[in-house]
Amino acid sequence: MEQLMRNAFLFLSKNKALTKLAKRYGLRFGAGRFVAGETIGLATEAIKDLNKKGLVVTIDYLGEFVDNEREANQMADESIEAIRAIGREGLNSQLSLKMTSMGLDISENLVMNNMRRILNAAKENGVFVTIDMEDYTRCEKTIEIFKLLREEYDNVGTVIQAYLYRTEKDIDDLNRYKPNLRLVKGAYKEPETVAFPNKADVDENFKKIIKTHMLNGNYTAVASHDEAIIEYTKNLAKEYNIPRTQFEFQMLYGIRPERQLELAKEGYTMRVYVPYGNDWYGYFMRRLAERPANVAFVLKGIFKK
Numbered sequence: 001m002e003q004l005m006r007n008a009f010l011f012l013s014k015n016k017a018l019t020k021l022a023k024r025y026g027l028r029f030g031a032g033r034f035v036a037g038e039t040i041g042l043a044t045e046a047i048k049d050l051n052k053k054g055l056v057v058t059i060d061y062l063g064e065f066v067d068n069e070r071e072a073n074q075m076a077d078e079s080i081e082a083i084r085a086i087g088r089e090g091l092n093s094q095l096s097l098k099m100t101s102m103g104l105d106i107s108e109n110l111v112m113n114n115m116r117r118i119l120n121a122a123k124e125n126g127v128f129v130t131i132d133m134e135d136y137t138r139c140e141k142t143i144e145i146f147k148l149l150r151e152e153y154d155n156v157g158t159v160i161q162a163y164l165y166r167t168e169k170d171i172d173d174l175n176r177y178k179p180n181l182r183l184v185k186g187a188y189k190e191p192e193t194v195a196f197p198n199k200a201d202v203d204e205n206f207k208k209i210i211k212t213h214m215l216n217g218n219y220t221a222v223a224s225h226d227e228a229i230i231e232y233t234k235n236l237a238k239e240y241n242i243p244r245t246q247f248e249f250q251m252l253y254g255i256r257p258e259r260q261l262e263l264a265k266e267g268y269t270m271r272v273y274v275p276y277g278n279d280w281y282g283y284f285m286r287r288l289a290e291r292p293a294n295v296a297f298v299l300k301g302i303f304k305k
């Protein structure tokens with residue numbers, strides 16, 4: 001049953017007509033728990049609040065699967081505006097973005113131009129930028145673009161997904177760039193030909209890449225709400241004397257907020273991924289797919305109104 005619901009939400013996350021409707025009708029149906037608001041002003045308030053509590057942030061202007069140049073340029077402009085707000089307001093925040101929102105499905109030139117504009121602004125404001133990883137069909141291209149950008153900039157990182165078979169090789173291959181990577185389990189629906197179908201195998205591979213990347217001496221962001229993974233990372237750091245300045249934990253806005261505070265109080269860097277903007281529909285559906293128990297929460301939100 002859970003698998004069925006998961007597949008249904010992942011299917012819905014890609015539905016263009018529903019995305020349009022969602023954009024039009026704003027942040028309803030409980031999505032507000034996972035999304036900081038539709039404007040940079042509201043996101044700024046959310047970040048200030050998190051910073052005050054000892055949490056650091058990575059901000060994401062929601063948007064994906066852009067299919068025209070004008071929209072891709074607008075998305076880049078929004079990211080630059082977010083970077084400037086971080087600088088102006090003195091926020092402790094990085095930036096995350098998706099290559100499809102920068103025009104990946106249109107042309108590599110467009111993506112590179114937009115990314116250079118963003119990374120230059122980010123450099124001026126002391127902001128680090130992480131390239132999120134999307135579905136498997138975009139993985140190879142995203143890694144290639146990351147490598148090109150990494151040759152030019154030191155304030156850029158990307159994400160590696162533990163559910164893919166190719167991932168161990170990517171971790172080894174990327175080591176020569178000494179990259180700052182966010183490691184995750186992976187959020188998209190992928191076929192068995194490219195990704196481990198069993199959760200236990202994904203978890204094992206997740207631990208394996210955390211260990212390799214940390215022991216290679218690279219900065220590692222362990223992005224997970226899974227207590228077993230968090231414990232594993234803490235123990236690994238103790239066992240190999242890896243300083244807390246070489247790794248951090250990351251969680252999504254609105255998910256396990258009490259655990260986020262605890263980890264920060266324990267002295268770990270705890271970064272919260274704060275999405276904002278009106279294109280929240282695909283993001284929201286993937287969160288429901290990860291944990292169908294969230295549906296109960298959302299239903300409560302609808303009926304309370």
Ligand code: FDA
Nearest residue numbers: 132133159184185186187223224225226250251252273291
């Ligand atoms: P998993 O989903 O296996 O859950 C393990 C346990 O964690 C659960 O049993 C429960 O105890 C707890 N838990 C999980 N979700 C919960 C919830 N909603 N509420 C309460 N408890 C919950 N993916 C991707 O493909 N590309 C990307 O770029 C990113 N970026 C990214 C950034 C950040 C900061 C995070 C945290 C995650 C991502 N992801 C991602 C998503 C990631 O791939 C993955 O889908 C989710 O993090 C869910 O996997 P977990 O590791 O959290 O554990």
